[in-house]
Structures are given as C-alpha cells and as structure tokens.
Amino acid sequence: MAALRPAGDFDRTYEQDMSVIRRPWQWVALAIGMLLVLTAPRWANAYMVTTANRIFYTIIAVQGLNVLVGYTGQISLGQAAFMLVGGYASALLTTRLGLPFPLAIPAAGLTAGLVGLLFGLPSLRVKGFYLAMATLAAQFIIPWATRHLFPDLLGGASGRIDAPVPVILGISFGETTNYYYLSLITLIITTVLVLNISRSRLGRALVSVRDNDLAAELLGVNLFSYKLRAFFIASFLAGVAGALKAHSQRGVGTEFGYGLQESIIMLGMLVIGGLGTNLGPFLGVTMVILLEDLAGVTGQTLAKLFPSQAARFLTSFRPIFFGLVLMLFLIFEPRGLSHRWQTFKAAWRLRPFAR
Amino acid sequence: MNWQLVPQQFVTGVLNGGIIAIIALGIVLIYRSSEVFNFSHGQLVMWGAFLTWWFAGAEENGSEIFNLPLWGAIPLAVLVMAGMGLVIERLALRPMTGQPLLAIVLMTLGLAQFLEGAAAIVFGIQPKNNFPAPFSPSDVIQIPFPGAFNDTIIVKQALLATAVVAILAAVIFMLYFQYTRTGLAMRATSEDHELARGVGINVPRVFGLSWAIAGIIATVGGVLLATVTGVSLSLATVALIAFPAILLGGLESFPGAIVGGLLVGLASALVQASSVQVVRSTSEIAPYILLLIVLLIRPEGLFGEKRIERV
Numbered sequence: 001m002a003a004l005r006p007a008g009d010f011d012r013t014y015e016q017d018m019s020v021i022r023r024p025w026q027w028v029a030l031a032i033g034m035l036l037v038l039t040a041p042r043w044a045n046a047y048m049v050t051t052a053n054r055i056f057y058t059i060i061a062v063q064g065l066n067v068l069v070g071y072t073g074q075i076s077l078g079q080a081a082f083m084l085v086g087g088y089a090s091a092l093l094t095t096r097l098g099l100p101f102p103l104a105i106p107a108a109g110l111t112a113g114l115v116g117l118l119f120g121l122p123s124l125r126v127k128g129f130y131l132a133m134a135t136l137a138a139q140f141i142i143p144w145a146t147r148h149l150f151p152d153l154l155g156g157a158s159g160r161i162d163a164p165v166p167v168i169l170g171i172s173f174g175e176t177t178n179y180y181y182l183s184l185i186t187l188i189i190t191t192v193l194v195l196n197i198s199r200s201r202l203g204r205a206l207v208s209v210r211d212n213d214l215a216a217e218l219l220g221v222n223l224f225s226y227k228l229r230a231f232f233i234a235s236f237l238a239g240v241a242g243a244l245k246a247h248s249q250r251g252v253g254t255e256f257g258y259g260l261q262e263s264i265i266m267l268g269m270l271v272i273g274g275l276g277t278n279l280g281p282f283l284g285v286t287m288v289i290l291l292e293d294l295a296g297v298t299g300q301t302l303a304k305l306f307p308s309q310a311a312r313f314l315t316s317f318r319p320i321f322f323g324l325v326l327m328l329f330l331i332f333e334p335r336g337l338s339h340r341w342q343t344f345k346a347a348w349r350l351r352p353f354a355r
Numbered sequence: 356m357n358w359q360l361v362p363q364q365f366v367t368g369v370l371n372g373g374i375i376a377i378i379a380l381g382i383v384l385i386y387r388s389s390e391v392f393n394f395s396h397g398q399l400v401m402w403g404a405f406l407t408w409w410f411a412g413a414e415e416n417g418s419e420i421f422n423l424p425l426w427g428a429i430p431l432a433v434l435v436m437a438g439m440g441l442v443i444e445r446l447a448l449r450p451m452t453g454q455p456l457l458a459i460v461l462m463t464l465g466l467a468q469f470l471e472g473a474a475a476i477v478f479g480i481q482p483k484n485n486f487p488a489p490f491s492p493s494d495v496i497q498i499p500f501p502g503a504f505n506d507t508i509i510v511k512q513a514l515l516a517t518a519v520v521a522i523l524a525a526v527i528f529m530l531y532f533q534y535t536r537t538g539l540a541m542r543a544t545s546e547d548h549e550l551a552r553g554v555g556i557n558v559p560r561v562f563g564l565s566w567a568i569a570g571i572i573a574t575v576g577g578v579l580l581a582t583v584t585g586v587s588l589s590l591a592t593v594a595l596i597a598f599p600a601i602l603l604g605g606l607e608s609f610p611g612a613i614v615g616g617l618l619v620g621l622a623s624a625l626v627q628a629s630s631v632q633v634v635r636s637t638s639e640i641a642p643y644i645l646l647l648i649v650l651l652i653r654p655e656g657l658f659g660e661k662r663i664e665r666v
Contacts, residue, residue, distance in 0.1 A: 075457050122647065126654045128456050129392055133602055134650055137643035140595075148636045260595070264464050271461055309479070316475035323469030330462050331450045 020195065037184065041177035050176050055289050056183035057244040062269050062281040063194045064237025069267065070276035071203060072230035073210030074123055078135035079238050080262035081142035084254070086112040086239025087246030088146060088154060091163035096153075101166040101173075101247075105186065108243035109236040115142070116235020123227045127213075139263055143254045160253030163246040179248050186244060190237055195278055197233065206230055207276070268326045274336025283337040288322065295321040360628040365621065366508050372620025373518025374580055378597040379604070379612035380524055381572040387532070387607055388541035388565035391448060394463040396573060397594025398470035399436065403574030404486070404581040404590055405478045406432035411487045425487045433574045440570030444563045452548070467591070475588060482587030517579040524572060525613045532609070541565055545607075596623070599646035605656030614657060619645065 011017040021027055041049050065079045090108035093099040099107065122134035146154045155161040165174040166182065173179045197203045205226050208216035217223055246252035265288065273284020295317035302317075303310035333340060378400055385393045393399075410431045412422030423431065447466055451459050494512040532538040544551040544561045552558050580590055600619040604611025622641040629635050637644070649656065 069457065073457075075460060122650050126650055129460070129606075130602065130650060130654055132460060133598060133646060136598065137647050140643045141640050144637075144640045148633060264468070267461060268465065271458075275457075311481070312476055312479045315480070316472040318472065319468040320472030320476070323465040323467070323472065326465035327447055327462060327469065330454075330458055330465065331447075334454065334458055 018199070038181075041180055046176065049180050051289065051293065053176060053180045053183050053248060055285055056180075056187045057241045057248070058266070058269070058289065059281050059285045060187055060190050060244070061238045061241035062266050062273070062285050063190055064234040064241070065266055065270050066276065066278075066281050067194060067197060067206065067237070068230045068234035069270060070280065071198065071206040071210060072227065074227065074230060075128070075132040076135040076231075076234065077132055077260065077263050077267070078119060078138035078142070079234070079266050080258045080260070081139045082112045082116050082235040082238035083242030083245060083262075084142060084146060084252070084258040085115045085235070086242030087163065087252035087258075088161070088242075089239065090243030091161055091246050091252050092153065094164050094166075095162070101168050105240055105243045109239040112239025112242065113232045113236035116231045116238070117228055120228050120231025120235075123231065124224055136260070139260050143258060147254055155253050158253070158255070160251045160255040162251050163249070165250070166247050173247075176248075183244050183248070186240060190240065191278075194237075198278060202226075202229065210276075265322060268322060271334075272326065272329050272336055274338030277336070277338040279338040279341065280336055283341070287337065288325075291321050291325060292318055357628050361625070363508050364624040364628040366510060367514075368621035368624025369617055370510065370514035370518050370620070371624060372600075372617035373514065373521040374576070374583070374593070374616075375597050375600050375619050376613045376616025377517065377521035377524060377572065377576040377579065378594050379600045379616050380521070380528060380609065381569045381576065382594075382597060382601055383607065383609060383612045384528065384572065385565055385569050386601075387545050389448070389562050390545055391451075391459055391463065392606075393569065394460065395443075395467035395470055396569065396597070397591035398467045398474070399440070399570060399573035400577040400580065400594060401474055401588065401590040402439065402470060403432055403436050403570070403577030404586045405474055405577075406435055407574065407578050408483055408486050408581065408586045409478065428487070429574070429578055432578075433571050436570035436574045437567040438570075440566035440568070441563050444566035448566070449559060449562065471588065471591060480588060482585055482589070484585045486581045486586050511583070513579070513582040517583070520575065520579060521616070522613060524575065525609050529609045537561070537564060596642050599642040602646055602656055603649050605658040608656070608658035611656055611658030 016022075021030060040052060044052070061079055061083055064082075065076065068074050068076050086108040089111035090104045093104045093107055094101060119135060119138040123131050126134065147157060147159055151157070153161075165172055166179075167173065168182075171178070173182050197206075205216070205221045206229075208219065208221055209223060209226055209230075213223055216226075242252070242258075245256075249256055269284035269288045270280060271284070272287055273282065274280030298321075299313045299315065299317045302313040306313070329336065378396065381399070382393050382396045385391055385396075407425075407428050410423050410428035411425055412428075443466065447462055448459075451462050496510045496512060496515070498508045498510060499506060532542055540551070540556045540561050541564070543554070543556055544558055548558055551561075577590065580593060584590070596619060597616070600615035601612055602615070603618055604613070604615025619642040622645050623638045626637050626641050627635050
C-alpha cells in the first residue's frame, strides 16, 4: 500500500513488504482491540451487543459490494436481493437437509454467488448505468420469486420462513451475546479474504477493469471472467451476510426488508465509508447504522413532544438523515471517511512539518 | 390465456402506459440536457401531487392555509415545483458536474431518500383519498366490443386524459427540443459541456432550466396519477416502473419514452389476462423481465442512439 512513510523507512524483504501488520505497536493495538471486541458482551449493554451484531453482518455484505462497486467499478443496486437468496439458502439447508451450521453459511454464500453470476451476465454486454438497471431488475425479480414461486418451500405470500437457532458443537447461538461471536468470527474471516483479494493478482485485475477496461483488456485481463468473478464474490459475501442476518432474526423473507431501500443504503454506506478501500465498509456501516439509530431516537423524541403527529415523525427521519448525510458526503468528501482517516494519519505522522 | 380478458387488459395497459410515459418523459428530459439519470423523479412526482392537494386545501383537520380550486392549485404547485427543481439543481447536482456516474446516481438516490422523508414529515404518512380530482375514478366510458368480457370495454376517463396529456407533452417536448433556441442549447449541452460553453451557451442555466421543466412535468404527472390512485407516499414507487420504460424506448428519445411506457403498461396488463396464476402474478415484474431481454438483445433501446458503450 502506498502509505506515506518517513524517509529511510523501507522494506528489506518481500515478507516485510507484504505484511499487513508492520510495527510492534500495531500488534499491541490489534491485541487490545481484539480483547475489547471479544469481551464486549461482558461489559457492554444489550443494545450495544445487538447493534454490533447488526453492524458485523452488514459489513460483510458491504465488503462484497465494495469488491464489485469499489474495486471493479460496476454499479449494483441488487445487493439486498442476494442477501435474501443467502438467507433462504441457509434457512432451507439447515431445516430441510439438516446441514450443520458451519457448512450452511458457505453454502448460502455459494448459492447467492451462483444467482449473482446469473444477474452479472448482462455486465458482459452493457456497463455503467445500463448495468445498474440490470441489477435493479434482480432487486425486483428475486423478492418476487420468493413470494410467488414454490410457496411450500419459500413461504409464499406470507413472505417469510423460519430460520432455526444455530447450534455448533452443542453450543446454542440463540442468545445475542453468543450470536455476536458467530458474526464476529465470520467477519474476521471475510475481512482477511477481502484484504487478500485486494492485494493479489485478482484485486489488481479488478482495479484495472475499473480504471480503464480497454487498457486492462490489452494487458491481458479477461474482462468477461474478471467481471463475473467480481459479481460472484459480491453476491457470495451478500449470501454469507444474508445467512447471518436470517438466523439472527430467526426468519427470512420479504417481511424482513431486503428491498431496494436496503440496497441503496448499502451503496450509501460504501460511499460514506470510502469506495475501494478496505477500511471503508467498517467506517461507513458503523456510521450509517448509528445514524439510523439516532434518527430513530430523534423521531421518538419528536413523537413524544407532538403526540398528535406521532406517526409522521417515527419513521421519516431515517431517510432524511441518510439522504442528507449521503448528499453531503458526495459533495464535500466523495472519497469517504477512510480518506479522512488517511489524511489524519499522514498529518500525524509528518507532524509538525506538514498538515 | 384467457382471451375474453385480453381486449380490456389491452386498453388498460395502453392507458396505464400513458402515466408511465409521462413520468418517463421527465427523466428523459433531464438525461438529455445533463446526462444525469434522475432516480428521484418519482419523489418529485409525489411532491407535485402532494403540493397540489395541499394548495387545494384538502387537509383533513381543517387547518388549511390555502383553499384554492384545482385550476388555481395546479399552477401554484407547478410554480413551487419549478423552483424546487432549480434549487435541487443548484445545491445538489451542480457540485457533481464532472463526477463519475456512480457519484451522480448515488446523489439522486440520496435526494430521493431525503425528499421521501421530508414529504412524510410535511404531509403525513397516511394516504389521502380526498384529492380534488377533475375526474372521479368511477367516471368511465363503456365501449361495446364483441368478444370482450361482458362484450364491453371499460375506460376510465382519468386514464384517458392522462394518456392524452402524456402524448401532448411528448409532442411539445419534441418540438421544443427541435426548434427552440433553449431546446437546442439543451441538446448541445448534453453532447459536450465544454463545446457548448465554447459556442456561448450558459451551461449552468441550461441545467437549471431543465430541472425546472422536470419539476413542472413531474407535477403534471403527479396530478394525473393522483387522479387515478389518490395521493400517498407510494406514488414515488410508480417511477420505478418508468425506468424499464425509458431503457426500452432508448434513454434519449421522447417518442421512445412514450412507446416504452406503453409497452411496459401493456406487458404488465396483458400478463394479467393469463389463466395461470403464476403468470398473472408476474404483473409487477414483467417490466423488469422485458428490461433484461432488451438489455441483452438491443441495449440502446428501440429509439435510442447507438452510442452506448458495449463491452
């Protein structure tokens, strides 16, 4: 990574160059951070643990979106629909086939990935805005399919099926405090996965497709195969996230959202966090989810102050806050929070010489 | 196929297509002048309808400020919406000039969210069924047609008026873009901002103007739509069906928007004449299936310019 470093500070070996954690203090920071996160259910209250759980699985979905939108530059408005596929796959595999849970999550990712490949096919013919419309079609067709096809299997018009409480090695993950660890471990795995994708041949090829697809093709990047891989990774991670969300909410289906709104919010999270950076999904998801909770509190407070008009306040601050913050970010900080963090770090490192 | 239902569904589809077409027109208008694909047009349509309703003094609890007849409320709403278009262009879209497509798409999506929430706060979340419509939904024309269900085709007057207004608007816009100075300036701007500026076109003014016109046409669409369905927050979702219509007709073509709208309306109406339950239920996604087919076979749409970048 092209981080700004003081003069004379360079890597001597390949291992050093490729290492993610470079300094002793970073090991210490990681250890303290992990300790805090791992013991969180001990010291944090129920609200914090629940919210953290929600943040974790949303980050996984947004990481997928980041590979597709941030690295490969293909606009997708269908991420929530692929989460729905993953949720259904996991719920059905665990209840109908009795698949153990650790296998059901990757299987759900795989199912969503294959469906994603199907809707990624138009990306071979069209790009930019037209591709966004193709994924928008996925966002409408998939939830429709869950409501109208195979009603015995997918719940039909009720728009939901139950997802069982995951049990691994006799440990039940019914409690939110337990489920928190499940999401956390999955998040760590996907983070390593995405980090390594972005640092390897695959990631560089994807970035080259984004920056200039003609030049990428001339350099020997097969657009056909790499775009499909990006779609597969994006929907795979959406599927994993969908599976986690489904089991945490004990059910899956259009009843639980998974609409265009969610897809838009995930895109917004990505932009607010920073497109094409590995830190982006973490910052963006955390910020937007906390913002949504703040909007909920604002709405409830106003509803209490003006009880006669309660209905109009309760739900409307969420879209207002989100839309406003997204627009402000696009105008004033289009590279997102992670860029802000980078400039802050650079300023700190070069202190007192540069700002 | 339930052939008895086909004539009725055909007529309904064409007329519903008229509404979709008039919403599509507003999106095409902005696209043609500034190459911004406006995902918030549905919310503008909703605001237009709500403002008309509000100016007409139809607030339930009687605390109305305005109490105009419909012919007074519509021009006022049109005026406010034109101003709103100008403000949106100035505050939200002008800083985005030259930004990548994703940023502009997200900007209009964020705008859509904001407008939706704001409408909920200003006008409340309950659907309003007391829109002072020029036609009531029960005003119908019955046309005898042998072979149809009950040998008659029922045509809602409101739908008929909508279709007529949509076609009129399309013709006016086509003439406007073909023959007037500002229309030509808009077309030139959409081709190339720099060159347009070079020949002396005030590019920011053109953008502002096109957003103002889009606000006006959104109000017209909103009023027509509200006549058929009443005013509610869900009016905005109708615009989601306008997107496939636009791609079907070609992004840059006014007649394309009309034809696309009609085709989409027809597609979602005709599947309802099927005797198979699953096919009937595809009514809501038929436009998107059509869209996927068009994208794969003819990405530039029926009337679009063959300029789209293929990969």
